[in-house]
Amino acid sequence: MKSIAELLAISAALHHHLCPRQVLGVQMGRLAAEVLALELPQSDKRLLTIVETDGCFCDGVSAATNCWVGRRTLRVEDYGKVAATFVDTHSLAAIRVAPHPQARSLAARYAPEARNNWEAMLLGYQRMPFDELFTWERVTLTTPVEAILSKPGHRVNCDRCGEEILNEREVLAGESTLCQACAHGAYYLRAPSGAEPDAQAGRPHVATAGRIPCEE
Ligand SMILES: [Zn+2]
Numbered sequence: 001m002k003s004i005a006e007l008l009a010i011s012a013a014l015h016h017h018l019c020p021r022q023v024l025g026v027q028m029g030r031l032a033a034e035v036l037a038l039e040l041p042q043s044d045k046r047l048l049t050i051v052e053t054d055g056c057f058c059d060g061v062s063a064a065t066n067c068w069v070g071r072r073t074l075r076v077e078d079y080g081k082v083a084a085t086f087v088d089t090h091s092l093a094a095i096r097v098a099p100h101p102q103a104r105s106l107a108a109r110y111a112p113e114a115r116n117n118w119e120a121m122l123l124g125y126q127r128m129p130f131d132e133l134f135t136w137e138r139v140t141l142t143t144p145v146e147a148i149l150s151k152p153g154h155r156v157n158c159d160r161c162g163e164e165i166l167n168e169r170e171v172l173a174g175e176s177t178l179c180q181a182c183a184h185g186a187y188y189l190r191a192p193s194g195a196e197p198d199a200q201a202g203r204p205h206v207a208t209a210g211r212i213p214c215e216e
């Protein structure tokens with residue numbers, strides 16, 4: 001196991017700075033290594049991590065675990081929560097970890113030199129014992145690990161849109177094999193054929209130009 005300082009350096013390099021949520025991600029990975037008795041950051045694909053938000057937190061989780069979307073060892077189930085489930089795909093042991101409800105307020109006790117709340121969390125989260133920083137429990141996945149991982153080489157085409165579907169993500173609807181977008185509706189709308197796409201439709205509600213500050 002690398003030290004917390006080494007893991008935070010990896011995360012900060014990915015992220016171009018260090019912030020409290022990265023510390024939470026790194027610390028969650030370290031807790032998972034301890035509870036699941038795994039050598040992390042891993043050099044294989046044994047650990048599967050499911051994070052419940054995107055953003056800074058995930059860089060910390062990746063630094064501590066070596067789980068990545070590109071390696072199919074990190075998945076995002078976007079519940080908007082700084083929480084994650086760590087699954088040992090060999091033993092099927094799994095733990096879900098979330099911040100302790102009092103973690104924010106306790107952080108200052110561990111960082112008396114902090115000049116503000118943000119700094120108290122940045123430093124305090126690195127020093128707090130896991131049982132004050134997190135709550136965790138053993139869980140069972142509702143979709144089996146084998147179904148999440150699927151088999152390499154499996155591919156079919158959607159009977160409606162014709163696009164290729166990997167990893168057994170197709171939906172069988174009667175006689176048809178459909179992609180999830182065709183079966184359940186997609187996260188995007190297509191312009192009616194022949195029409196220009198509606199330029200206003202995808203506009204963000206808030207201005208995202210410039211730097212978006214990290215929150216705690
Ligand atoms: Zn950040």
Ligand SMILES: [Zn+2]
Pocket residue numbers: 158159160161162163178179180181182183
């Ligand atoms: Zn389709």
